[in-house]
Amino acid sequence: MSLLPHLDVQRVIDTLDAWIVDRPGQVILCFLLVSGLFVAGLGAGGTDSGTDQFTQDVPAEQALQEVNDNFERITFGDDSGTTQLIQSGTNVLSKPELLRMLRAQNRLSEDDDLQVTRTSSVARAVAQTLDPSADTIDDEIRAVERATPGEIDRAVRTTVSSEPGLRALLSEDYNARSASASATIGTVSHRLPGGASEGPGTSGSSPLTSIQLQAQYIVQSVGGDITVFGSGITSEELGNVINDSLQLVIPAAVALILLFLIVAYRDPIDLLLGLVALAMTMLWTFGFMGLAGIAFSQLLVAIPPLLLAVGIDFGIHAINRYREEHVGDVGVRDAMRVTTDQLLIAFFIVTGTTVLGFAANLSSGLSSIRELGIVAAVGIVFTALVFGVFLPATKVYADCWRERLGLPSFGSAALGDERSLLGRVLPVGVHIARNAPRAFLVLVIISTAFMGQYGAGVDSRFTQDDFLPPEEPPAYLEYVPEPFRPGDYTVTETTNFLERNFQTGEEDTTTVYVEGPLHKDYALEALWRAGESPPGSFVDDDGHARETSIVTVIRSYAERDPEFAALVARNDRNDNGIPDDNLRTVYAALLDSPARDRALNYITDDYSSARIEYAVEADASQEAVTEDTREVADRVRFEATATGGVIVLKAVSDVIGESAFRSLVIALVAAAAFLVVVYGLLEGRPSLGLVNVLPIAVTVAALASTMRFLDIPFNVLTGTSLSIAIGLGIDYSAHLLHRFVEEYDESTDVDAALLSTVRGTGGALTGSMLTTVSGLGVLWLAISPILGQFGLLIALSVLYSYLASILVLPTTLVLWDRYVSAGAGRALAGEWVEYQP
Incomplete structure (x- = not known):
C-alpha cells in the first residue's frame, strides 16, 4: 500500500500535446482572444506614486490620522496643508529681500485657486514692527518701502529679540548685530476641502500637489532666490523620479536583453516569437491589475523585471530543448511533442515553487507588499501558460510554414553543445562532484551557515529618502541622449539645505494620542x-x-x-x-x-x-x-497610543523586517514541501525535493550577506528580495533537477546523466542567466536609489542561483545517488510508487 498514489499526469500532458502539436492555429487564436480581454484592463487600476501607501496599514499611522482628523482640522475648519517659501541670498533681511518675500506671499494670497488661509514670515513680522497698524500684506509692503535701511535693521533686531519663535525661521548664521542672515523660511497655509495627507508619507493624489506646483510659477515671477517646498512638491518629484528612472533604464534593459536573446536564439523567427510571448505575458499581467483594481505603484515596478526573468528563462528552455530534439529525420511535430512532454512538467514544478515564493509575501502586514505577492504570483502563472502552451504552438506553426516555403533556419544548434567552449566549461560542478563530493558539501554547508549568520544582521529602514534622487546627479547622466535624459530635481537639495541651515539643534517631537x-x-x-x-x-x-x-x-x-x-x-x-x-x-x-x-x-x-x-x-x-x-x-x-512621524516610520521598518523574515521562512518551507510532494507523486522520489532546496539556501544566504556587506537595508522593495530569490532560484535548480531525473531514468550512470543535464539544460540556463542579469542589472543605473538597489539584488539573486545550481546541485545529486537512491532511501522511494490493486 503506498503512502500516496503515484500521479498519472501523462493523460493531461498528452491532451496538451495534441492541442499544441496538432491544432496550433486554434491555440494561437484562443490566446489572442484572451489577450483582447486583458487589453480592456490596461490602465484601469491607475497609479499611486505616494509613499503613504506603505504607512496606511500601520496602527501608529492610523492613530496619527485620528490625531489629524480630531485636532488639525479644528483650527481651520477643513483639511489644511502648508507650503514653505525658502529664501536664500547674501542677506535675506535686507530691504530688497524682505520686499521679495512679502510680494511673493501677497501674490499667493491673491490667487483664489490656492485657497490661502494665512501667511507668516520674518518679513511680515518686521513690517508690523515698522507699522503696527498694518492690517494687510499691502500695508506691510508700503511700510518696508518707506523705511530706511537703518530703520529696517533696528526693526529686525527688535522683532527677533521680542519674538524668539522667529529665530527658528532664520538660518543658523543669523547675526543680530548686522541684522543679517543667508536664509529664511516663510509659510503659507491652504484650505484643502478635498482632503490632504498629513502623515509621514506623501500622497500622489493630494490636492496640495497641484497647489504647490501652481505656487512655483507665481513665486518665480517675483524674482530672487525663493524655492517653493512642501509635501506636494515632494510627491510630484517622487512620481517623476520613478518615471524618469524607467525611461532611462528600460531602453538600456531592452537593448541588452535583445542582444543576448539574439545570441541565445540566433534565429530571427525564434527571436520574434520569444518577444511576442514576453509582450503577451506583460499584457496579461497588467491587464489583470487593471481588472482587479490594483494601482501601479513604486513597489510594482518589480513586476516587469520578474516576469522578464522567468519569461526569458522559459523561452530559452523551450526553444533550446526543441532544438535538441529537432535533429536528423525528426520532424517538427514529433520534436515538439517530445519537448512539451518533458518541459510541461518542469514548467509546472518551477511555476508551483516560484508562485509559492512570491505568494509568501501575502503574509506581510503591508497591503502594498501583499499586492506585490498577488500580482507576481498571477503573473508567473500567466508566464507558464504563455511559454508552456502558446510559444510551442507558435513555434510549430512557424516551422511548418517555414518548411512549406523552404525558408532556411539559423543557429539551430542547442546551447551547451559538448563541442562548444560553453559545453566544456559547464561540467565543472560535475567534476567536483565526481572527485570530492563530501568535502565540497561540507564546505558548502559551513559557508552557507556563516553567510546566513552574517546576513541575519541586515538592517530594516523606511524613510522617504529611499525614493528620492541623490542631490548631485550621477556623472553618467551627462552622456545620456536628450530623449532619455531625466529632468532636474530639487527636493533632495532643498531638504539637505534645510538640514544644514535650519537645525534647531536640540529637539524634535513625538506624540501620545489619548482616548477616554x-x-x-x-x-x-x-x-x-x-x-x-x-x-x-x-x-x-x-x-x-x-x-x-x-x-x-x-x-x-x-x-x-x-x-x-x-x-x-x-x-x-x-x-x-x-x-x-x-x-x-x-x-x-x-x-x-x-x-x-x-x-x-x-x-x-x-x-x-x-x-x-x-x-x-x-x-x-x-x-x-x-x-x-x-x-x-x-x-x-486611559487608552493611549504612541504615534507621530518618527514612530510611524519605525513601525513600517519593523513590519518590513518582520515581513522579510516571515516570507522567507514561509517560502522555504512551502517550496520544500511542494517539491517533496511533487517528486514523490510524479517520480516516486520524494527525497529529490529536499535535494532541490540546498542550492536555494545557498542563494538566500549569499544574497543576505551581500546586502549587509553593501549596506543595503530591507525597505519596501528590497524587503521582498529574499522571497523573490527563492522564487527565481528554484527556477534554475528545478530545471536542472527535472532534466537530471529524465536522464537518470534512461541510464542509472549518475555521471552520464549529470553531463547531459549540465550541457543541455545548463546551456539554456547560461543564456537565460546572462540575459536576465544584464537586462535587470541595468536597473542599478536608475535615478531612484530604491530601484537601483532592487535591480542589483535581483541580478545577484539570479547569478547566485545559477552558480549554486551549476556547482552545488551536482554534488548533492551524486551523494543522493550514493546514499539514498542506491541505499536505504530506495525503500522509502518505493513506498511512493503507484499502488496497483
Missing part, C-alpha cells in the same frame, strides 16, 4: 503624571518631560487671565496648577475664551480624546524614540 472620558476628575493629573521621570530620549525639564498638552494650555492661559486662574485654583485640590475637579466647567470656560483654537489642538470639544506632544532629543534614534514614547503611553491611565 477626559472629563473625569483624575484625567488631567493622569495625563501630566505620564511625563514624570522621562525616559532617555525625552527632553527633561526638572524631572518632567517637556510637553505641550491641554495641561500646558490651561496653565498658560491661567497666567494671562485672572478670572480663569481663579477658576482653576478653586478646582485644584493639590495646588499644582492642574485642576482635578469640575473639569467640564474648566474645559467649557477655556473653550469659550481666546485660547479656544489652541486648546482644540490638544483636546476635542467632546472631551473624549487628547494629544500630548513631547520634546525628544534631535539625535535620538527612531528605535529609542519609539520605545520611550510607548513606555510613556503605557503610563497613561
Whole structure:
C-alpha cells in the first residue's frame, strides 16, 4: 500500500500535446482572444506614486490620522496643508529681500485657486514692527518701502529679540548685530476641502500637489532666490523620479536583453516569437491589475523585471530543448511533442515553487507588499501558460510554414553543445562532484551557515529618502541622449539645505494620542503624571518631560487671565496648577475664551480624546524614540497610543523586517514541501525535493550577506528580495533537477546523466542567466536609489542561483545517488510508487 498514489499526469500532458502539436492555429487564436480581454484592463487600476501607501496599514499611522482628523482640522475648519517659501541670498533681511518675500506671499494670497488661509514670515513680522497698524500684506509692503535701511535693521533686531519663535525661521548664521542672515523660511497655509495627507508619507493624489506646483510659477515671477517646498512638491518629484528612472533604464534593459536573446536564439523567427510571448505575458499581467483594481505603484515596478526573468528563462528552455530534439529525420511535430512532454512538467514544478515564493509575501502586514505577492504570483502563472502552451504552438506553426516555403533556419544548434567552449566549461560542478563530493558539501554547508549568520544582521529602514534622487546627479547622466535624459530635481537639495541651515539643534517631537472620558476628575493629573521621570530620549525639564498638552494650555492661559486662574485654583485640590475637579466647567470656560483654537489642538470639544506632544532629543534614534514614547503611553491611565512621524516610520521598518523574515521562512518551507510532494507523486522520489532546496539556501544566504556587506537595508522593495530569490532560484535548480531525473531514468550512470543535464539544460540556463542579469542589472543605473538597489539584488539573486545550481546541485545529486537512491532511501522511494490493486 503506498503512502500516496503515484500521479498519472501523462493523460493531461498528452491532451496538451495534441492541442499544441496538432491544432496550433486554434491555440494561437484562443490566446489572442484572451489577450483582447486583458487589453480592456490596461490602465484601469491607475497609479499611486505616494509613499503613504506603505504607512496606511500601520496602527501608529492610523492613530496619527485620528490625531489629524480630531485636532488639525479644528483650527481651520477643513483639511489644511502648508507650503514653505525658502529664501536664500547674501542677506535675506535686507530691504530688497524682505520686499521679495512679502510680494511673493501677497501674490499667493491673491490667487483664489490656492485657497490661502494665512501667511507668516520674518518679513511680515518686521513690517508690523515698522507699522503696527498694518492690517494687510499691502500695508506691510508700503511700510518696508518707506523705511530706511537703518530703520529696517533696528526693526529686525527688535522683532527677533521680542519674538524668539522667529529665530527658528532664520538660518543658523543669523547675526543680530548686522541684522543679517543667508536664509529664511516663510509659510503659507491652504484650505484643502478635498482632503490632504498629513502623515509621514506623501500622497500622489493630494490636492496640495497641484497647489504647490501652481505656487512655483507665481513665486518665480517675483524674482530672487525663493524655492517653493512642501509635501506636494515632494510627491510630484517622487512620481517623476520613478518615471524618469524607467525611461532611462528600460531602453538600456531592452537593448541588452535583445542582444543576448539574439545570441541565445540566433534565429530571427525564434527571436520574434520569444518577444511576442514576453509582450503577451506583460499584457496579461497588467491587464489583470487593471481588472482587479490594483494601482501601479513604486513597489510594482518589480513586476516587469520578474516576469522578464522567468519569461526569458522559459523561452530559452523551450526553444533550446526543441532544438535538441529537432535533429536528423525528426520532424517538427514529433520534436515538439517530445519537448512539451518533458518541459510541461518542469514548467509546472518551477511555476508551483516560484508562485509559492512570491505568494509568501501575502503574509506581510503591508497591503502594498501583499499586492506585490498577488500580482507576481498571477503573473508567473500567466508566464507558464504563455511559454508552456502558446510559444510551442507558435513555434510549430512557424516551422511548418517555414518548411512549406523552404525558408532556411539559423543557429539551430542547442546551447551547451559538448563541442562548444560553453559545453566544456559547464561540467565543472560535475567534476567536483565526481572527485570530492563530501568535502565540497561540507564546505558548502559551513559557508552557507556563516553567510546566513552574517546576513541575519541586515538592517530594516523606511524613510522617504529611499525614493528620492541623490542631490548631485550621477556623472553618467551627462552622456545620456536628450530623449532619455531625466529632468532636474530639487527636493533632495532643498531638504539637505534645510538640514544644514535650519537645525534647531536640540529637539524634535513625538506624540501620545489619548482616548477616554477626559472629563473625569483624575484625567488631567493622569495625563501630566505620564511625563514624570522621562525616559532617555525625552527632553527633561526638572524631572518632567517637556510637553505641550491641554495641561500646558490651561496653565498658560491661567497666567494671562485672572478670572480663569481663579477658576482653576478653586478646582485644584493639590495646588499644582492642574485642576482635578469640575473639569467640564474648566474645559467649557477655556473653550469659550481666546485660547479656544489652541486648546482644540490638544483636546476635542467632546472631551473624549487628547494629544500630548513631547520634546525628544534631535539625535535620538527612531528605535529609542519609539520605545520611550510607548513606555510613556503605557503610563497613561486611559487608552493611549504612541504615534507621530518618527514612530510611524519605525513601525513600517519593523513590519518590513518582520515581513522579510516571515516570507522567507514561509517560502522555504512551502517550496520544500511542494517539491517533496511533487517528486514523490510524479517520480516516486520524494527525497529529490529536499535535494532541490540546498542550492536555494545557498542563494538566500549569499544574497543576505551581500546586502549587509553593501549596506543595503530591507525597505519596501528590497524587503521582498529574499522571497523573490527563492522564487527565481528554484527556477534554475528545478530545471536542472527535472532534466537530471529524465536522464537518470534512461541510464542509472549518475555521471552520464549529470553531463547531459549540465550541457543541455545548463546551456539554456547560461543564456537565460546572462540575459536576465544584464537586462535587470541595468536597473542599478536608475535615478531612484530604491530601484537601483532592487535591480542589483535581483541580478545577484539570479547569478547566485545559477552558480549554486551549476556547482552545488551536482554534488548533492551524486551523494543522493550514493546514499539514498542506491541505499536505504530506495525503500522509502518505493513506498511512493503507484499502488496497483
